[in-house]
Amino acid sequence: MDLAPLFLPKSLAVIGLSTSNEYHPANVIFNKNLLRYPVRSYAVNPKGGTLNGEQLFSSVADIPEAVDLAVIAVRADFVPSVLQECIDAGVKSAIIISGGFAEAGKNDLQQELTEIAGRHNFPFVGPNCLGLYSPTMVDTFFLPTERMVQPPSGDVAVVSQSGGILVDLLVKFAGEGVGVSSAISIGNKALIREIQLLEFLTSDPRTKVIAFYIEGFAQNEGRDFVRFARTCGKPVIVLKSGKTKEGSRAVSSHTASLAGDYQVFSSVLAQHGIIEASNENELVSYCEALSCYPNTRTEGNVGIISGSGGHGALAVDACISKGLNVPPFSQPVQKSLQAALSESIRAIASVANPVDLTGSALEIDFVAAVEQFCRIEEIDCILLLMLPYLPGLSSDLGARLSQVYRRFKKPLIAYVPHVEKYQMLIEGFELNRVPVASSIESAVCMTRVLRRCRPC
């Protein structure tokens, strides 16, 4: 099954536009793609005619070119025949937005779709989904663009069983400056499921990190998923819901009681080197850190630099509680650190790890400390807690420090409060591929994910 036409369509047919309701999902989808994306968009309504000056094709078969992707947004009962028409017309893939299938108890109707597509080896996503958002390529979400918060183009792919969670994640990605390659909501996942998408995204050159929101797998499906993920070569991150659901069947053995659905899920993921995020914020932090450092695996020995003792102390606590080490520096290391600092702070800075450069630190002190940290063998990751309000620092520091990373390749993670005023400092890091967290906790999360578990 070839998913390329679905992810990288050059031509798009939107089926089911309304001539009376401008908020109809098909109308929203057609308009945004027609007006804002390079994909060639065609509108389909059996009545034909025109809408806002655009031609309405009465059937997908009437469209004058081979269509890569059809978006189907008609009433559930009509979907099987529309799907068949698409296949007969040589359409290469489809996204079925319409609801009213398995989620509404209509398993037979959904089964019909799977059978039609199966007979022709025809890929479709859905039903009951938002479909695909691929920055600069195509967007099948039935949400007006002005209502959406869209992250920039980047290298994180997100697959979600829930459309709502996906849109919410995109808001958070945008807020943290994390770019996405594609975001896809798979709804009832009648045909295309997590594993096919994992396979496609593994070979997708635009994607470096693959994140999933998963409610559950079908029988034995999890087994295939983890086995593939283990060897796919890209970081795979999973956020799971339904952790607390108790099995309905009475359990008569200790093992059945102790190895509940979620305990097994979580353990098996870790066994196969898949990263589990415990909430949305963790997922976003993990994606940001791994998109900058997809091939880095540390041993979790952290060096901390800040301009305030309190920041350093909080970061150490957070590191220790996440199982990271913050090794104290030896006397010779402390000496050379001290020697690298400006004279004005040499006597007041604390250089043990965490390093506190104090509020009197100058920009060159931060640069010198990071350079020194890159040479210290006891640590394999640098956590930098920036206090952009200190008088000696400028907004250029992000870009300057990113260059230090590029010279030494020791992973650097920064914390900068995410407010408009410090945006230039943040972008100085992010545009140069150094992740920036909006809280100390999330900076520590990013640090931890670099020491991600190796598959057993």
Place this chain on the structure above:
Amino acid sequence: MLSKLMKEIFLASRKTGWILEPDAKLLFREAGLPVPRFGWAKQASQLQEIAAEIGFPLAAKVVSPSVIHKSDVQGVAVGINSIEELSAFYEQVSSLPDFAGIHIEEMAEGLELIVGAKTDYQFGPIVLLGIGGTGVEIYQDVAIRMAPLTGKDIDSMVRELKGTKLLTGYRGNKAINMEALSEVLLLFSELLMEIGPYIESIDLNPLLCSNDGCLIADARIMLDASLLTS
């Protein structure tokens, strides 16, 4: 491949829904797993002979398709030192529902671990290792992995337990025989890959582990619903 004996045991247990302890021990012995010397006295007249064969002190447990949790009904006795004590225990449990004799076995000592298995809906056969005994569900100190296990899986399971030091030696207590434990887990995982479709879950609890080796002191095999005869 399942041996003839194993198949017979599964078939014979379809009505009960689980495998009686003497049959479970037989099945594990057949798979090469370490079980204590044991006998099944279906009648009082067999007690003398079985006791003589195994030797005192002994452990004895009621055998009944209606009794899954034996200690809940005072169906377990340990440290039996004479034929009189054994006969008295037989007498005491013979009134339990569907009484089918008593399981008699040699006494063993060691750290109480649990080794378990379950057929998970999403991931298929999984293996569990934990701190065992009657408090297993209180401590909930377990590590879970998808089967089949590798040597690396086993190492990481042992490390993952909060009570890992109990296994590796703590305050004068000798470490348990790690090679023996690995061997048990590998064999168990292999067996599980064969019988996975037929089982709902398995508890080896306790698996008694010492410096000398491991011994399955108690075993319970719950069959998959698809295997049960209505």
